[in-house]
Amino acid sequence: MPKRADKNKPSLAKRMILMIVGVLVLIAVIVGIKVMLVMRMIKSMPKPGPITVSTTKAETQTWQPSLQAVGSLRAARGADLAMEVSGLVTDVNLHSGQDVKKGQVLLQLRDGDEVAKLHQLQANAKLAGITFERARQQLAAKAISKASYDSAEADYKASQAAVEQQKVVVAKKQLRAPFSGRAGIITVNPGDFVNTGTTLVTVQQLDPLYVDFNVPQRELSRLRVGQTVHLSLDAYGKRVFDAKLSAINPKVDTSTRNVQVEATVPNHDKALTPGMFAKVRIDVGQKMERLTLPQAAIVYNPYGDTVYVVQPGKGKDDQGKPNPPTVQQAFVTTGETRGDQVAILKGLKPLTEVVTSGQIKLKNGAPIKVDNRVQPADSPNPTPQEH
Incomplete structure (x- = not known):
């Protein structure tokens, strides 16, 4: 009996091996059928259409290097006037907002x-x-x-x-204007009793005005007294006021490392008022030619700034129609900014067409459809818009 069992052992092992091989072959056939079905499904799926983007061409423009800052207007001379003595008011010789002359009697006490x-x-x-x-x-x-x-x-x-x-x-007993200027709002009337030191009216000299602003200490070497300063204010839209740089503080603020600068702006038509906010631009250096793009065209990344360059479509599709254009990502070196624009120092040639919107959906070789009906901002001197 034992001998018969030994003779059956090889045949049993052989059958086990054949069974395992058969199972593996069956699994392979099933996987192959599934792969074929998936490939056929993928092939039958419609291809994604071109991505709609806007484009522009890199153009060479003349740039005037400038410093940008934010400033505040200040009267050349201003004072809050008060009486040295107390007393009863007998005459008020001005009305609110009146222009006054130096030495003019504004208020009289008994x-x-x-x-x-x-x-x-x-x-x-x-x-x-x-x-x-x-x-x-x-x-x-x-x-x-x-x-x-x-x-x-x-x-x-x-x-x-x-x-x-x-x-x-x-x-x-008299309150006189210490200098020529414009009086503020006065609320004192004849018959009122005023105390010593109580502010009665303010007088501001409106022509010229000073504008105070700060620039980083690294820009100090580019500033000179007498340089032209351009001011723009929200209240006057595109109107630009020209001023002259009149003083540079000899001390740098140790907490901010900024230096205070003063410019003098004529105000003959009294359009400007002390305390107004102003955007300041100072022209520095010589004009130069720069290859320019809208800032919206740049894709900023930790590993480098890039743009999507438009490539002409090649060949035809299954229906015989020309293939749409595609995009290719290119690294660029950016320089100074000017309003909505940025200078391109390296990486592009003039008249290269690049994508200005829709970059988030793009990758190398992606087909695109160009629609330039709406373009991103591309102004060298943008002005705030109120909606």
């Missing part, structure tokens, strides 16, 4: 007692002057002593000093 005392002191001074002149003549005739003459002279000078002192007291 000064009857002070003026009366001034007249008295002036009369005393006049009498002291007559007495002094008589003493001088008598001294020349040796009719009085030198001591009497000196006493008369001292009385005369003391009376003159008293008159001048009282004039100062009377002047303190």
Whole structure:
């Protein structure tokens, strides 16, 4: 019996091997059928259509290197006016927003007692002057002593000093414009009592104005007193105001590493007002030619900036129609920016057509459809738009 079992062992192993091989062949056939079905399904699926994008051509433009900053307008001279003494208001000689001249009386306090005392002191001074002149003549005739003459002279000078002192007291009852300018809003009326030091009205000199702004310390070597400064303000759209760089702070702010700069802007038509916000542009260096693209055309990546260059379509499709154009990604080196534009230093040639919108859907070789009805912003001097 054992011998018979030994004779059956090889045949059993052979059958097991054949069974395993058969199972593997069956699995391979099933996998092959599935792969064929998937490939047939993929082949039968419609190909994706071209991606709609907008394009533009890289063009060479003349660039004026400039520094950009944000500034604030300040009056050349401005003051909040108050009285040195308290008192009752008798006259207000201006209205809100009025242009005033230097020395003009703006407000008057009651000064009857002070003026009366001034007249008295002036009369005393006049009498002291007559007495002094008589003493001088008598001294020349040796009719009085030198001591009497000196006493008369001292009385005369003391009376003159008293008159001048009282004039100062009377002047303190008037509020005068310290310089020519425009008055602000005044709310004081005759009959009001005002206290010492209370601000009554502001006066601002509006022509010229100063604009204060800051630039990084690395740009300090490019600034010179007398350079032209261009100002643009939201309130006046595309209008540009020209100014002159008038002063550079000799000290750099240690917390920001910026330096304060002052420019003087004429304001003959009083269009500008102190406190207004302004965008500042300073022309520096010589004009140069730069290959330019809209900033929207650049795809910024950690490994480098790129653009999608349009390639003409090659060949024809199954229906005999020309294939659509495709795109190829290209690395570029960008330079300065100017408004909505960026300078391309390396990587492109003039008149190269590049994609300006729709890049997020693209990859190398992707077919595209060009639709330039809407283009991204490409202005060297954009202005804010209010909607």
